[in-house]
Amino acid sequence: MLLSKLPDVGVSIFTQMTLLAQETGAINLAQGFPDYDPPQVLLEALARHALTAGHHQYAPMPGLPRLREAIAAQVARRHADAPVPDPATEITLTAGATEALYGVLAAVVRPGDEVVVFEPAYDLYGPAIRLQGGVPRYVRLPAPHFRPDWDAVRRVVSPRTRLVIVNTPHNPSGAVFTADDWQELARLLDGTDALLLSDEVYEHLVFDDAPRMSARQHPALRERSFVLSSFGKTYHATGWKVGYCVAPPALSAELRRVHQFLTFAVSTPTQHALADTLEQDPTDAHARDLAPFYQAKRDDFRRLLTAAGWTDLLPVPGGYFQLARYAGFSAAGDLEFAQYLAREKGVAVVPVSAFYHDGFDEGLIRFCFAKEATTLEAAAARLR
Ligand SMILES: Cc1ncc(COP(=O)(O)O)c(C=O)c1O
Incomplete structure (x- = not known):
């Protein structure tokens, strides 16, 4: 049975x-x-690479070097106050942010480890944690603003906390972490071994001129963070399933150990098309x-x-x-x-x-x- x-x-x-x-x-x-x-420019690039450029075989496991370089340049422009990520060791292409989420959880969560999850939460987090033998520790975000109650978070963080997952801008509420939220989180994790998984797939969608900030822009958080983005969201191409993770070399190395056995590599013509499109848009x-x-x-x-x-x-x-x-x-x-x-x-x-x-x-x-x-x-x- x-x-x-x-x-x-x-x-x-x-x-x-x-x-x-x-x-x-x-x-x-x-x-x-x-x-x-x-965008048409991306569609034409995909047609070119799929139909005539002969890009039909496996891409390198962490992603095409030219796409990783283009991502590094764009991330550097966006997070001007953070060091430029090294495309060789800090950027990994994945089959959507979904694979990166699963890969990070598989790479770092051991049986019995606790993972802090804010609810409402994207539906993958809980089951993927449990598949690793991990224990989700849920913290409710109160409506209507869905901002974390940091005292409530403090009550669930313990020496057993392996990972905290944050999602900003947040699905489903659209809530956006403020500089104070990042500061509270950094303070909370200070002195612990907990890692951070920052799901930033809606990173460009922050409204009303509010400041937008990534976990990468907080020095104390950056060193413990996996930061995820999704070309599906950014380029209206959810069916292409291409995302990426930016993380310090030691963390990226652990994600890649899983990635190489999970999907190994992401679709080659799609990566070339995205690289063309990023390279042709130097002002983002x-x-x-x-x-x-x-x-x-x-x-x-x-x-x-x-x-x-x-x-x-x-x-x-x-x-x-x-x-x-x-x-x-x-x-x-x-x-x-x-x-x-x-x-x-x-x-x-x-x-x-x-x-x-x-x-x-x-x-x-x-x-x-x-x-x-x-x-x-x-x-x-x-x-x-
Ligand atoms: C919060 C969140 N994370 C991750 C994903 C998955 O992204 P992808 O489609 O790139 O796998 C989604 C998609 O809806 C999402 O809303």
């Missing part, structure tokens, strides 16, 4: 809601992916345009929802999700309400309880607004 290692884990809510959207014809604002294409115009692009979508979507009678919208300082409270419409649980919206109103969303290991439900649903204006307008019309 096969005993499941994750008996309580089923098909993720994102997949479930996408299937429900397909089944019912609902507009899919559930799963986090854009309904517009990556694409990345810098992302915040105003998504901020405009956020503002339009909030206006549309408000006009449709959805007035209890939570603040969205970053990312590409809008949380809404639906108590004014229904007393149902959030999963039931999400199913009702898909079936009866024709809009698929994600119930926020799916982001809690214990199904904590405070009557919130998540909309993804990384969609064309026409999609958002059609969804709001159905939600009226």
Whole structure:
């Protein structure tokens, strides 16, 4: 008899809601992916490298050197106050940030090790920790701002803490760590052996001119941090599954030990296409345009929802999700309400309880607004 290692884990809510959207014809604002294409320059580069340049064989295990160099240059411009990461020893390409997350957990978490996870949390963290025999120690982020209560964090950090996972900008709430948050975290980890996994896949999506800061920009945190980014998010290409991890050489070496047996390397033509695109954009115009692009979508979507009678919208300082409270419409649980919206109103969303290991439900649903204006307008019309 096969005993499941994750008996309580089923098909993720994102997949479930996408299937429900397909089944019912609902507009899919559930799963986090854009309904517009990556930039033309990137598509043409991929066509070139896939069709004519003959890049069909394995890339080097840590990633193409030219892509790692282009990433190092871009990261150096973005984190001007931090040392330039060494492309040879500090940058590793992975199959999406997903592989980097799993790889880091597999590399550093031993049975019995504790990992601090803020909830609501991206659905991979808990199960991937448990697969290593690790023990997630959950800390709840309070709505509506979802900022860490550092006293609560202090209560779960102990000599058994191997790793702390942070996600900023945060999925699903969009909360963004401030300099004070990083400082609190640094103070908390000072004198411990705990490492930091900083999931920064929405790093460019910080709105309202708020300062944005990476774990790499805090000297005491940098030396213990794996910092993750995702080209899927940055280039509207979630299906390409390319991400990367920046970490000091000793930490990168441990991630690579796992990466070489997990996927070994990332798609070669895709890496060349990304390298071309980064090299041709020395001022990071694409990345810098992302915040105003998504901020405009956020503002339009909030206006549309408000006009449709959805007035209890939570603040969205970053990312590409809008949380809404639906108590004014229904007393149902959030999963039931999400199913009702898909079936009866024709809009698929994600119930926020799916982001809690214990199904904590405070009557919130998540909309993804990384969609064309026409999609958002059609969804709001159905939600009226
Ligand atoms: C917080 C967070 N981390 C990681 C990922 C995975 O990134 P990728 O698609 O690059 O694997 C996602 C994707 O939705 C995410 O929201």
